[in-house]
Amino acid sequence: MDMAPYFPPLDVGDAGLSALARGVIGSEILKVAAEIRALKAKGATLCNLTVGDFEPAYFPIPAELLEGTRVALAEGHTNYPPSDGVLALREAVVRYYERELGLTYPVESVLVAAGARPMLYAAYRAVIDPGDVAVYPVPSWNNNHYAYLSGARAVEIPVSESSNFFPTAEQLRPHLSTARLLLLNSPLNPCGTVIGREPLRDITRLVVEENARRQKAKERPLYFLYDQVYWALTFGEAKHHTPVELVPEAAPYTLLLDAISKSFCATGLRVGYGVMPPAVRKRMADILGHVGAWAPKAEQVAVARLLDKPEVLRPFLSRMSGAVKARLDALYGGLQAMRAEGLPVEAIAPQGAIYLSARFNLFGRAFRGKPMTTNDDIRRCLLEEAGVGLVPFQAFGLKTDTGWFRLSVGSVSLEDIAAALPRLKRVLSAT
Numbered sequence: 140m141d142m143a144p145y146f147p148p149l150d151v152g153d154a155g156l157s158a159l160a161r162g163v164i165g166s167e168i169l170k171v172a173a174e175i176r177a178l179k180a181k182g183a184t185l186c187n188l189t190v191g192d193f194e195p196a197y198f199p200i201p202a203e204l205l206e207g208t209r210v211a212l213a214e215g216h217t218n219y220p221p222s223d224g225v226l227a228l229r230e231a232v233v234r235y236y237e238r239e240l241g242l243t244y245p246v247e248s249v250l251v252a253a254g255a256r257p258m259l260y261a262a263y264r265a266v267i268d269p270g271d272v273a274v275y276p277v278p279s280w281n282n283n284h285y286a287y288l289s290g291a292r293a294v295e296i297p298v299s300e301s302s303n304f305f306p307t308a309e310q311l312r313p314h315l316s317t318a319r320l321l322l323l324n325s326p327l328n329p330c331g332t333v334i335g336r337e338p339l340r341d342i343t344r345l346v347v348e349e350n351a352r353r354q355k356a357k358e359r360p361l362y363f364l365y366d367q368v369y370w371a372l373t374f375g376e377a378k379h380h381t382p383v384e385l386v387p388e389a390a391p392y393t394l395l396l397d398a399i400s401k402s403f404c405a406t407g408l409r410v411g412y413g414v415m416p417p418a419v420r421k422r423m424a425d426i427l428g429h430v431g432a433w434a435p436k437a438e439q440v441a442v443a444r445l446l447d448k449p450e451v452l453r454p455f456l457s458r459m460s461g462a463v464k465a466r467l468d469a470l471y472g473g474l475q476a477m478r479a480e481g482l483p484v485e486a487i488a489p490q491g492a493i494y495l496s497a498r499f500n501l502f503g504r505a506f507r508g509k510p511m512t513t514n515d516d517i518r519r520c521l522l523e524e525a526g527v528g529l530v531p532f533q534a535f536g537l538k539t540d541t542g543w544f545r546l547s548v549g550s551v552s553l554e555d556i557a558a559a560l561p562r563l564k565r566v567l568s569a570t
Contacts, residue, residue, distance in 0.1 A: 159288070163284070163287065163288065164287075166534075167530075167533065167534035168189060168191070168534050171189050171518070171530055171534070172189060172190070174522065175187055175189065175522070175528045178522070178523075183526060184526050184558075185522075185526045185528060186526060186527050186528065186551055186555045186556065186558065186559035186562075187528045187551065188470075188527060188528055188530075188545075188546040188547050188548065188551065189528045189530045189545075189547060190547055190549065190550045191328065191493070191547050191549065192406050192547075192549055192550055193404040193493075193549040194549065194551070195404070197462070197549075197550075197551075197552060198404040198462065198463075198549060200403055200404050200405045200408070201445065201451060201452070201455045203444075203445055203448065203451050204399075204403060204441055204442065207440070207441030207442075207444050207445060208437050208438055208441040210441070211436070211437035211438070211440040211441050212437045214440075216436045216437040216439075216440050217436065217437065218436065219433070220433050220435070220436035221433075222427065222428035222433055223250055223251060223420070223424035223427075223428070224250060224251025224252070224412065224433070224434070224439065225251065225439040225440060227439075227440065227443040228251055228412070228439045228443040229246050229249040229250075230246055230249075230443075231442070231443040231444075231446040231447055232249045232251075232412045232414070232446065233245070233246055233249060234446070234447060235446040235447075238449065239449075240370075240381060240384065241384060242381065242383055242384065242395075242414070244414045245417070247420065248414045248415055248416065248417050248420055249412060249413070249420070250413050250420045250423055250424055250427075251410070251412045251433070251434055251439060252412075252427050252432050253409040253410070253411065253433060253434045253435075254398050254406075254411040254434070255368045255396045255397060255398040255400065255411040255413070256411070257411070257427055257430070257432035258396050258413045258423065258427070259281065259364070259366065259396060260285055260288070260289075261423040261426045261427050261430075261432075262320070262362075262364050262394055262396075262419075262423060263285045263288070263289035263320065264289055264423075265419060265422045265423045266319055266320050266362050267289045267290065267291045267319055267320060268290070268319075269289075270290065270292055271290075271291055271319040271320070272291065272292050272293075272317050272318040272319055273286050273289075273291040273292070273293055273294070273320045273321075273322065274294045274296065274311065274314045274315065274318045274320070274321045274322070275293070275295065275296070275321070275322040275323070276295070276296045276297070276298045276304070276305065276306045276323070277295045277296065277297055277298070277535065277536040277537045277538070278298075278304070278329050278330065278532040278535035278536055278537045278543075279323075279324055279327070279328075279329075279535055279536060280324060280535055282322055282536060283295070283536040291319075291320070294318065295536060296310050296311065296314075297537070297538075297539070298310075300487060300496070300543075302338075303330075303332045303333075303334070303335070303487075303490075304496065305323070305325070305327070305332065305334045305338060306342070307338060307341075307342075308338070308341035308342050308344075308345050311345060312345060315346070315349045315361060316352075318361055319359065319361060319362065320361070320362050320364060321342075321346060321361065321362070321363045322364045322366070323339075323342070323363075323364075323365055323366070324365075324366035324368075325339070325365075325369075325370075325379070325491070326369040326370065326372060326373060326379070326490065326491025326492040327491075327492065327494075328369065328492060328494060328535075329494055329496070329530065329534075329535045329545035330487070330494060330496045330545070331467070331487070331490060331491060331492045331493070331495050331496055331545075332490050332496065333377040333379065333490040333491040334380075336380050336385065339380055339382060339385060340380075340385040340386060343363065343382040343385055343386040343389045343393075344386055346361055346363045346382070346389055346392055346393075347388045347392070349361050350391075350392050360391075360392055361392060362392050362393075362419070363389060363392055363393045363394070364393075364394045365381065365382055365393060365394065365395050366396045367379065367396065367397055368396065368397055368398050368400065368401050368402075368411075369402075369491055369492040369493075370402070371401075371402040371456050371460070372460050372463060372491050372492050372493065373460075373490065374467070374489050374490060374491060375488075375489070377491055379491070381395060382395075383395070390416070391416050392416070393415070393416075394413060394414075394415040395413055395414045395415065396411070397411065397412055397413060398411035398412065399411070399442055401492070401493070402456065403445075403455070404459060404549075408434075408435070408438045408442075409435065410434040410435075410438050410439060410442050411434065463493050463548060463549070464489060465553060466548035466551065466552075466553060466556060467495050467548055469553055469556045469557065470486070470495050470497075470556055471486050471488055471489055471495055473556070473560035473564075474486040474497055477560075477567060482564065482567045482568060483499065483500040483501060483567060484497060484498065484499050484500070484567060485497070485500075493547055493548050493549045494545050494546065494547050494548075495545075495546040495548070496543060496544070496545065496546075497529075497543070497546055498541070498542045498544070499517050499521065499542050499567070500542045501516075501517045501520065501542070501567075502517075502540075502542065506520040512540070513540045514531035514533055514540045514541070514542065514543075514544070515531060515533070517531075517542065517544075518531050518544070520566065521563065521566065524566045525559070525562040525565070525566040526559065527559050527563050529544040529545065529546055530544060531543070531544050531545075532544065532545065
């Protein structure tokens with residue numbers, strides 16, 4: 140008689156796993172998503188603003204990318220790609236960055252991987268030895284987890300709406316003399332804000348000055364990782380800039396990370412690329428080669444062909460960013476109208492990415508007979524009473540409960556937002 144294997148229940152802390160495995164923290168966003176799935180299974184009406192992704196029904200990938208992938212598969216591009224990326228794609232990235240961002244890089248600087256996420260992790264592993272300092276703002280995406288996984292000593296710079304949720308040069312200055320890695324992301328996940336030209340220039344100058352000092356002292360350099368995966372999505376007066384554009388002397392110390400995931404609504408195709416000093420690229424490629432984190436070959440071939448078609452990309456990005464902005468504007472306008480009526484909510488006008496930052500100041504108000512004291516209390520109240528799913532800034536490394544949340548619009552329609560705003564107003568009015 141066949142019998143299924145029996146695994147006795149184990150306390151994870153006593154399972155004989157490594158200290159790293161016992162200490163790692165799972166995705167806070169996935170925990171929230173699990174709650175939303177459970178409510179949906181019960182038939183709840185929800186506006187899910189938690190997912191940092193695109194619903195293909197609203198945001199399909201470029202038709203040329205879909206057809207290009209099919210063609211590449213039919214051509215036989217189904218075997219292993221080079222571990223650092225198909226040469227045609229690396230060359231296309233060089234041309235793409237020169238044409239669209241005004242940056243000139245050699246092909247030896249370009250690394251391709253299965254999205255920007257593996258490259259962010261590989262950058263930590265390539266630059267950081269256990270105990271080395273990584274400096275980054277909070278809230279920010281996944282830096283707290285990668286600092287843990289790499290053994291970095293994290294120096295977290297709490298930021299707020301007063302500085303557009305970016306650190307200033309003066310905040311960073313005291314920490315750079317001991318740092319090995321400085322990390323920034325703009326447009327910013329989770330806040331949807333864009334760093335200004337002057338603040339970014341001032342920070343980049345600090346990096347160059349610190350490296351000049353280290354070169355004289357024969358010390359290891361400070362690297363600046365700049366995650367620009369949302370750079371094609373900026374709105375209004377917000378403009379995207381890169382450290383190397385503003386301070387060309389920063390190129391030997393700067394890593395720019397990017398991907399098709401957000402610019403082309405292609406999160407599931409897993410093609411990312413970065414440009415960086417060739418020596419760093421080589422070691423990151425070696426690390427990722429052992430992990431097997433290369434992008435699928437057919438998708439790489441298709442992306443290479445697409446990047447050389449500005450006549451396709453520019454209209455696509457214009458349509459897509461317009462649809463994103465319409466959703467962000469609808470949310471922002473609805474929340475601002477509530478604020479004008481005296482309800483406890485505020486938001487930052489859309490600047491970039493697919494996110495809106497909003498603060499719900501419900502601390503001390505009652506939910507199910509108890510006063511709300513944490514962001515998670517507020518999150519559960521808005522989810523269960525208004526059917527609106529949000530992600531608190533705690534999911535992005537922030538320790539304090541401030542009432543700020545990320546609202547993501549890539550997986551909702553304008554109709555979803557219009558239906559959710561009255562429910563949200565009712566709860567804010569009654570709480």
